[in-house]
Amino acid sequence: MSTGSDASSSGDQLELLRAATRGRKPKPPAAAAAQLPVARVTVDVPLPHLDRVFDYLVPEPMSVAAQPGVRVRVRFGGQDIEGYLLERVDESGHQGRLAPLRKVVSPEPVLTPPVLRLCRAVAERYAGNLTDVLRLAVPPRHARVEQAGRPEAREPLPPETVAGWERYRAGPALLARIAAGDAPRAVWQALPGPAWCDDLAAAIETALRAGRGSLVVLPDKRDVDALDQTLTRRLGPGRHARLEADLGPTTRYRNFLAVSRGDVKVAIGTRATAFAPVHDLGLVVIWDDGDEMHAEPRSPYPHAREVLALRAELEGAALIAGSWSQSVECAAWLRTGWARPVAADRAVVRGAWPRIQVAATAFGGGDDPSAHGRLPSPAWRAINDGLKRGPVLVQVPRAGYLPGLACQDCRHPARCEHCHGPLGFPSASRGDQAGLPECRWCGRVTAAWRCTTCQSRRLRATTVGVGRTAEELGQAFPGAAVVVPQADGPTPHVPANALVVSTPGIEPPVEGGYAAAVLLDAGRLLERPDLRASEDALRRWLGASAQVRPSQEGGAVVITADPQAPAVQALVRIDPGSQAERELDERTELGFPPAVVLADVTGTATAVNSLVRTAQLPEGTQTLGPTEVLTSSVADEPRAQPPRRHIPRAATLAGLEEKRDEPEEIDETQVRVLLRAPRGELANLARALHAAAAIRSSRREPGATRIQLDPLNPG
Missing domain, CATH: 3.40.50 (Rossmann fold)
Incomplete structure (x- = not known):
């Protein structure tokens, strides 16, 4: 296990030196906690080579508050940095003295173990840093909200209404498996009209009556409003929480705490809701997964559909991907048998x-x-x-x-x-x-x-x-x-x-x-x-x-x-x-996702070429490019890709490989390289890219790169 004592102990020595020069007697270090005195902390530092866990000492006065999942402040690199306490153990692998925790920012355990496992899986899937995923999963803190009282006990659920889903083949069987605690995975082609909200509410109610929680990810506020009204009418007020940025930071954090504390077992909202800390999670739903709003524009650029797929497997929850249409990724799920179709008969559809x-x-x-x-x-x-x-x-x-x-x-x-x-x-x-x-x-x-x-x-x-x-x-x-x-x-x-x-x-x-x-x-x-x-x-x-x-x-x-x-x-x-299915066949023939895994590496020419050259790419990986990216300030065409042209041979990877031992000039030209590998090499490709980024970061090599796996539009 990596430790952060070296980075933080130098800061403590500096504090002792400052106290001595001021003529004051330095405070003796606080005694370590009697039980589990070592805290393993992930610090909020975006550098890839620091994407690991560091060990710190838990002072006895902080022992009660310093529990797994809380926000803490530690000394790192000569400054105080916030992070999350992941676990407490008896011993550290570090032989020297451990630096103590500086402060427990809040005793509220906002990072639950299931969400931590999910964040780690998402970071590995998308070649990103754990801290970047944690920023997406946990909203900013509001102390006044934490100090407010918890809601009063709610009344029992209203009498069970009509289950729904009778219009779909395998619809009643899907609800029966959810009620039994199973983990079915369904691609649902919904019938038109507002009834899709009633169908989703029926599935949520089924899981709730079975003692299981649910979360639903929707593309925009309009869809969240529609499902919010349906759930309020069907389950009563206060039984679900909305999680979306439009609510404002205070309301959003209040609703997040209601889910994290277990006061509410149903969470609905936009893409960040995929990380909601729902207790006893039994059902995850994504509506209209083909909408581009489900793709996170911040590093490591995860897609809500893939996040929910990972979470369904990690927590043994049922998954429903519903839409009036069908994405190519869902077609791939159906082809491999990972999910099953839920649709109406042709006569009902017509x-x-x-x-x-x-x-x-x-x-x-x-x-x-x-x-x-x-x-x-x-x-x-x-x-x-x-x-x-x-x-x-x-x-x-x-x-x-x-x-x-x-x-x-x-x-x-x-x-x-x-x-x-x-x-x-x-x-x-x-x-x-x-x-x-x-x-x-x-x-x-x-x-x-x-x-x-x-x-x-x-x-x-x-x-x-x-x-x-x-x-x-x-x-x-x-x-x-x-x-x-x-x-x-x-x-x-x-x-x-x-x-x-x-x-x-x-x-x-x-x-x-x-x-x-x-x-x-x-x-x-x-x-x-x-x-x-x-x-x-x-x-x-x-x-x-x-x-x-x-x-x-x-x-x-x-x-x-x-x-x-x-x-x-x-x-x-x-x-x-x-x-x-037609689109999936064409992409399989042409070598585009989801038939293969594609990594988009963009940045300065020097940085991109260095990263690709450093990465231990899996066997069968093809390198496409580099191509120059001509940026523009276009605002009304967010889906359009900037034009690009091929870089001359002298600037290709092969050319740079030949001049490896010569002093390398820094090229600030923005370029893009596409790495294409077999689908089964997804984990190996992501691991290789993250390791290469960590090597460049530790060497402080110039230039920045952006790594994006399976981008929406790689063309």
């Missing part, structure tokens, strides 16, 4: 979903930007007929007003003369009325644009955003109230005759469902240079269609896209499983 119709449009090819070219007659009829029966939804793939512009004469994309970013009109007031396009990367306004190809000054729209679409549809249907929801705004009220124009993912729910929906410019989602373009497009289309009334009640959906596209055909058939 009756529950609206009728899907495909309407091809010339605008998908960019030939006609007018509303006439964008809205074919089937789509116009669906809106017109739907407004007579209720609200109608129009999904537009792009935000803004006119986000895409090109030369009217040669059709060459309009680019900024300063950063070569795409030009567009962000709004009507700043756009075509003023006649000045704006760069979507650097924000500069181009007063005198000229095409670099044909020298023309005329512009045309290649992409129409939600703002311009709302204007056009408002003119085409003057009797309808046009509602445009905002991603960062409250959920708007939708009148009965409203025409809701929304970007994917923020469609406001409507009581009773929309009468009709039009998926406008849907082919644009398939054109993105993204590995998950087809999967994500089908998921967004199904998410909008799920809010439309069933076909038995006249619900209809019209999609304007290429009818021959596999994702469009899967939408018409309401068969996301076949599309996920």
